[in-house]
Amino acid sequence: MIRYKKEFKQSLVEMHNQGRSYTDLSAEYGPSVESILLMMSYLKPASFNRPCQDFSFL
Structure with a gap:
């Protein structure tokens, strides 16, 4: 298993x-498409489409 540096992934x-x-990107730099997709999921900020719920009653 190849380990890529965070800077390369970013x-x-x-x-x-x-x-x-x-x-x-896969053809030019080497990681498989699946690896790049995993990099995206780990490095891309999460986006939430639902509004924040009010938990002030807790």
């Missing part, structure tokens, strides 16, 4: 956010 995520496809 650069792939940034390139994808700028419009590069997963397959293009």
Whole structure:
């Protein structure tokens, strides 16, 4: 199993956010599309579509 440095992972995520496809990044830099998808899930901030609930009564 290959371990990639966080800076490398972050650069792939940034390139994808700028419009590069997963397959293009995979072909150019080596990690599989699945690996890049995992990098995205770990490094991309979570977004929540539901409004925050009020828990002030707790």
